[in-house]
Amino acid sequence: MPTRSEGGLQVRDFPGTGELAALLPPAAAESAPFFAALAEGRLVLQSCSACERMRSPAAPVCPYCGGETATWREHAGDGVVHSWIRYRRSYLPQFEPLMPYVVVCVALDHGPRIFGRLAGDGPDRDPYVGMPVETVVERWPGGEAVHAFTRAREDEQ
Amino acid sequence: MSALPHVAVVGIGTIGCGTFADESLASMTNRAVSAALADSGLRRGDVDGLFVHIGSPRGLDYDEIALLLALEVELALQTWSHGRFGATVIGTACMALQCGLVDVALCVGAFKSSAFSRIGTTASVGFYEGMREGAGPHAETPYVGMAAPAAGAAMSTRRYLDTYGIDRERLGAVAVAQRAAAARNPLAVMRQPMTQEDYERSRWVVEPLRLFDCSVPTDTAVAVLLTREDRARSLAQPPVWVIGFQGIHAGPNEFIFGQPGLGINQADVFDFAPKGADEPVYRRAGVQPSDVGTLACYDGFSPQVLWTLERFGFCAPGEAADFVQGGRIELDGDLPVNTSGGHLSEGHSNGWGQTVELVLQLRRQAGSRQIPDLHVAQWATTLGDSILYADAI
Numbered sequence: 433m434p435t436r437s438e439g440g441l442q443v444r445d446f447p448g449t450g451e452l453a454a455l456l457p458p459a460a461a462e463s464a465p466f467f468a469a470l471a472e473g474r475l476v477l478q479s480c481s482a483c484e485r486m487r488s489p490a491a492p493v494c495p496y497c498g499g500e501t502a503t504w505r506e507h508a509g510d511g512v513v514h515s516w517i518r519y520r521r522s523y524l525p526q527f528e529p530l531m532p533y534v535v536v537c538v539a540l541d542h543g544p545r546i547f548g549r550l551a552g553d554g555p556d557r558d559p560y561v562g563m564p565v566e567t568v569v570e571r572w573p574g575g576e577a578v579h580a581f582t583r584a585r586e587d588e589q
Numbered sequence: 590m591s592a593l594p595h596v597a598v599v600g601i602g603t604i605g606c607g608t609f610a611d612e613s614l615a616s617m618t619n620r621a622v623s624a625a626l627a628d629s630g631l632r633r634g635d636v637d638g639l640f641v642h643i644g645s646p647r648g649l650d651y652d653e654i655a656l657l658l659a660l661e662v663e664l665a666l667q668t669w670s671h672g673r674f675g676a677t678v679i680g681t682a683c684m685a686l687q688c689g690l691v692d693v694a695l696c697v698g699a700f701k702s703s704a705f706s707r708i709g710t711t712a713s714v715g716f717y718e719g720m721r722e723g724a725g726p727h728a729e730t731p732y733v734g735m736a737a738p739a740a741g742a743a744m745s746t747r748r749y750l751d752t753y754g755i756d757r758e759r760l761g762a763v764a765v766a767q768r769a770a771a772a773r774n775p776l777a778v779m780r781q782p783m784t785q786e787d788y789e790r791s792r793w794v795v796e797p798l799r800l801f802d803c804s805v806p807t808d809t810a811v812a813v814l815l816t817r818e819d820r821a822r823s824l825a826q827p828p829v830w831v832i833g834f835q836g837i838h839a840g841p842n843e844f845i846f847g848q849p850g851l852g853i854n855q856a857d858v859f860d861f862a863p864k865g866a867d868e869p870v871y872r873r874a875g876v877q878p879s880d881v882g883t884l885a886c887y888d889g890f891s892p893q894v895l896w897t898l899e900r901f902g903f904c905a906p907g908e909a910a911d912f913v914q915g916g917r918i919e920l921d922g923d924l925p926v927n928t929s930g931g932h933l934s935e936g937h938s939n940g941w942g943q944t945v946e947l948v949l950q951l952r953r954q955a956g957s958r959q960i961p962d963l964h965v966a967q968w969a970t971t972l973g974d975s976i977l978y979a980d981a982i
Binding site for chain 2: 452454455456457458460462463488489491495496514515516517518519520521523524525526527530533535537539544545547548549561578579580
């Protein structure tokens with residue numbers, strides 16, 4: 433059953449199968465806060481101390497102003513679809529049960545664009561550029577948490 | 590570059606595209622090198638610079654090539670094992686020649702793709718790259734389900750089509766044109782005719798990309814020999830001059846797929862204003878896009894042809910899908926593109942098949958694919974690198 437975490441994002445079980453570890457980047461100090469927050473049901477992004485723009489992926493230098501100091505700020509996870517694709521050929525066994533599945537590039541409100549799977553839509557329902565989405569957290573069988581997106585409740589199309 | 594000596598391609602050798610499962614990489618590479626030496630009239634002992642594109646495990650590393658092919662060189666270089674560095678390998682060889690560091694430069698693009706699992710799957714060579722810090726070289730993000738180069742290409746394509754209101758089936762003109770060219774290339778792997786209807790019937794790989802939008806993985810080996818003007822004029826073949834070069838671009842706003850400004854991967858969103866004729870490669874060569882008689886470009890996926898045409902000033906942003914219709918990029922069109930068949934139909938040579946083709950075209954040795962009255966030919970990619978070649982200086 434989906435639940436809502438204290439952090440505010442909906443938490444649900446990953447509907448695929450297998451182990452996430454084989455698909456995760458090696459643990460690094462720069463990306464650790466991102467994954468640690470997801471485990472608590474929150475989305476956090478690096479934010480430049482100088483220009484205050486949020487960025488992804490985490491990096492030592494701001495791509496917008498060159499600032500070299502940053503903090504981590506929570507993001508509500510709302511955004512719109514900037515682009516989307518649908519896998520018709522399976523590459524990853526962990527995602528094979530979900531075929532055909534959609535991955536979206538989401539422009540987070542006042543934030544960067546990040547990729548994530550679109551969860552919750554049937555196989556024949558197309559998303560669209562500009563579609564509002566919300567961030568959810570999916571818990572894998574091994575306990576790890578990864579972000580995904582769902583069609584925003586107010587979306588009527 | 591007028592103060593620097595002129596440099597020319599003086600020899601080419603290729604084993605063509607295909608599957609060479611039972612042949613060693615050393616044998617494949619040597620067949621290409623021997624063919625290039627014979628083509629040029631140079632001897633193995635003349636080579637003193639070695640510039641290698643693809644290393645292990647797909648190809649041979651530079652030290653193995655030198656060792657196993659009995660090459661004694663004074664300067665060697667090897668780049669990343671990705672397709673994108675072909676022009677940079679040749680451009681760097683030119684600089685070494687112009688600086689007098691070497692006298693005869695051998696460039697090698699040799700590799701097997703057939704020996705590995707399908708690109709993008711967890712067992713494939715290079716899968717680990719998708720888990721680099723940041724993201725993979727094509728925006729791979731496996732933990733969210735985004736694997737394979739086709740995904741990044743598809744993501745950029747969707748945004749591009751939506752931004753400019755383009756019908757995705759218009760991409761078919763690229764695949765159809767290149768297949769028609771490949772049909773006349775005995776070295777190509779995909780030679781059976783293809784119509785627009787065939788294209789529209791091809792299955793989805795990652796929407797909005799169809800199978801015929803994707804290149805054909807292949808094995809190949811190509812060798813290219815370059816030297817300075819003083820020596821180039823006395824060799825066996827007419828020299829093909831390198832008249833301009835610019836390097837591969839990189840940075841937060843560069844992504845291998847799409848135009849800058851599309852906002853895919855880490856790139857920001859902005860209106861793309863290509864430099865076009867002001868690209869340094871044209872300035873350095875003293876030519877305009879309108880002087881270019883044929884364009885070869887990196888086409889892992891068909892939309893890369895559109896983005897390259899726009900980036901290098903052949904048409905305005907958003908107009909390339911119209912530009913390529915009506916046979917304009919076919920062999921007898923205004924601007925023939927990827928006349929060997931390119932990666933889509935000749936086989937995914939990481940740009941080396943196209944390099945051989947541009948040299949053959951400028952030597953007037955391209956047989957039934959020969960473009961008449963050709964004097965300037967260009968290589969270019971969506972990451973901004975380019976080489977201009979000419980039949981005279």
